[in-house]
Amino acid sequence: MQQYFVNGRAENPVIIRDRDTAKHMFSVMRLVAGDEVVLVFDDGIKRLAKVLSAENHSFELIEDLPDNVELPVQVTIASGFPKGDKLDLISQKATELGAAAIWAYPADWSVVKWDGKKLAKKEEKLAKIVLGAAEQSKRNRVPEVKLFDQKAAFLEQLTGFDKIFIAYEETAKAGDLSALARELETVETGQKILFIFGPEGGISPKEIELFEQAGGIKVGLGPRILRTETAPLYALSVLSYALEMKEFKSLDS
Amino acid sequence: MQQYFVNGRAENPVIIRDRDTAKHMFSVMRLVAGDEVVLVFDDGIKRLAKVLSAENHSFELIEDLPDNVELPVQVTIASGFPKGDKLDLISQKATELGAAAIWAYPADWSVVKWDGKKLAKKEEKLAKIVLGAAEQSKRNRVPEVKLFDQKAAFLEQLTGFDKIFIAYEETAKAGDLSALARELETVETGQKILFIFGPEGGISPKEIELFEQAGGIKVGLGPRILRTETAPLYALSVLSYALEMKEFKSLDS
Numbered sequence: 001m002q003q004y005f006v007n008g009r010a011e012n013p014v015i016i017r018d019r020d021t022a023k024h025m026f027s028v029m030r031l032v033a034g035d036e037v038v039l040v041f042d043d044g045i046k047r048l049a050k051v052l053s054a055e056n057h058s059f060e061l062i063e064d065l066p067d068n069v070e071l072p073v074q075v076t077i078a079s080g081f082p083k084g085d086k087l088d089l090i091s092q093k094a095t096e097l098g099a100a101a102i103w104a105y106p107a108d109w110s111v112v113k114w115d116g117k118k119l120a121k122k123e124e125k126l127a128k129i130v131l132g133a134a135e136q137s138k139r140n141r142v143p144e145v146k147l148f149d150q151k152a153a154f155l156e157q158l159t160g161f162d163k164i165f166i167a168y169e170e171t172a173k174a175g176d177l178s179a180l181a182r183e184l185e186t187v188e189t190g191q192k193i194l195f196i197f198g199p200e201g202g203i204s205p206k207e208i209e210l211f212e213q214a215g216g217i218k219v220g221l222g223p224r225i226l227r228t229e230t231a232p233l234y235a236l237s238v239l240s241y242a243l244e245m246k247e248f249k250s251l252d253s
Numbered sequence: 254m255q256q257y258f259v260n261g262r263a264e265n266p267v268i269i270r271d272r273d274t275a276k277h278m279f280s281v282m283r284l285v286a287g288d289e290v291v292l293v294f295d296d297g298i299k300r301l302a303k304v305l306s307a308e309n310h311s312f313e314l315i316e317d318l319p320d321n322v323e324l325p326v327q328v329t330i331a332s333g334f335p336k337g338d339k340l341d342l343i344s345q346k347a348t349e350l351g352a353a354a355i356w357a358y359p360a361d362w363s364v365v366k367w368d369g370k371k372l373a374k375k376e377e378k379l380a381k382i383v384l385g386a387a388e389q390s391k392r393n394r395v396p397e398v399k400l401f402d403q404k405a406a407f408l409e410q411l412t413g414f415d416k417i418f419i420a421y422e423e424t425a426k427a428g429d430l431s432a433l434a435r436e437l438e439t440v441e442t443g444q445k446i447l448f449i450f451g452p453e454g455g456i457s458p459k460e461i462e463l464f465e466q467a468g469g470i471k472v473g474l475g476p477r478i479l480r481t482e483t484a485p486l487y488a489l490s491v492l493s494y495a496l497e498m499k500e501f502k503s504l505d506s
């Protein structure tokens with residue numbers, strides 16, 4: 001069933017005020033009175049809703065749905081500004097894979113230089129991609145999108161996390177493939193986790209130092225060299241496996 | 254260091270006969286006598302090689318390199334023909350993530366219909382993408398690319414695997430998130446594993462039946478709905494984690 005995110009708190013009946021959402025509902029999907037969709041408000045609870053009036057864009061809330069597909073931890077992905085449209089792919093896929101937030105920062109070795117205007121435009125585009133992906137993958141939350149125009153502003157945010165992982169391929173090359181697996185065994189439900197990735201050229205030694213000073217732990221992501229846009233997808237998939245499949249496994253057995 | 258795959262067995266000296274490879278080496282990278290690269294022949298061993306003559310496209314093999322980044326199992330990814338250029342993305346990313354082979358088959362619910370000519374052209378394009386990705390991610394093997402024009406031909410291949418997983422989101426929806434984790438504990442080094450994915454519309458009930466008759470096991474890939482091109486990346490990442498990180502972990506501790 002089609003799912004939509006609606007800003008604000010759940011009220012009954014609901015009037016859809018967001019223009020893009022209303023357009024998709026009544027022009028693209030051509031919903032008519034009696035049709036059902038899933039609406040998700042700021043509380044992250046999915047609710048079954050029935051169109052009252054297509055003309056007034058109004059819905060009646062029928063019932064809460066128990067379905068919760070969020071990761072048991074809040075994962076923020078932070079990518080060094082990559083080239084071209086790679087952030088589009090990262091944002092879409094990271095949303096499908098359960099990220100709570102998708103950030104990007106100007107890394108020492110980022111080739112692209114995005115100024116304030118370009119950054120705002122890019123952020124807006126990514127927010128749309130993320131909203132669409134969150135609806136399609138039936139998320140309970142829309143990931144936050146944030147592009148930092150200064151690295152200092154990004155560094156200031158590092159204090160807000162329980163764990164910070166630095167994706168660093170030299171760690172894997174040095175033969176330690178297990179750092180991430182070891183660390184994930186200590187992760188607890190509800191924790192805030194930050195995963196930092198470099199741009200195409202990687203993370204500079206100076207940045208590694210800064211991230212480590214903030215408590216970051218270097219981890220490899222397998223023995224193969226992953227492109228900058230692939231690494232976050234690997235990390236999120238592994239988190240899902242370690243915290244969702246294995247967790248459920250222990251409950252089962 | 255730049256890596257190239259060379260068809261055939263290692264011989265010393267080596268003459269590069271593949272036109273595209275020679276062009277990349279001597280026109281794009283402008284290698285000159287004395288420059289070093291890594292060459293990988295059919296045996297999958299990386300060898301340090303030094304340019305003898307840029308004019309003759311010849312190299313001297315210096316030494317074998319111990320570096321092996323292949324997954325401990327041979328994983329084949331089989332996607333139902335997806336729309337547009339999605340196979341390009343799947344092929345590139347599956348190569349980075351360690352797939353041994355990338356297959357696609359005409360699924361019941363595939364929207365696209367590719368005939369023989371289109372298929373051959375597409376296969377050729379994918380082979381180039383895969384070669385480039387294998388070089389960039391420093392693989393020891395170039396994954397096989399195979400597009401089946403008939404589903405029957407694909408089904409005939411199912412007997413050649415030790416384990417067949419069917420990516421099936423209903424399994425996860427039904428609350429069993431642990432099927433894949435349980436199965437991966439029984440996987441042994443060197444086994445041949447097939448992972449079957451549906452196209453955008455999913456795998457038809459008839460196909461599920463056929464795949465199960467061939468020994469396929471339905472597994473979910475986490476609680477979120479993944480797009481057809483994202484599911485193989487999740488599966489490969491999880492295999493890497495379960496078989497590479499965890500394996501190394503047990504050796505460490």
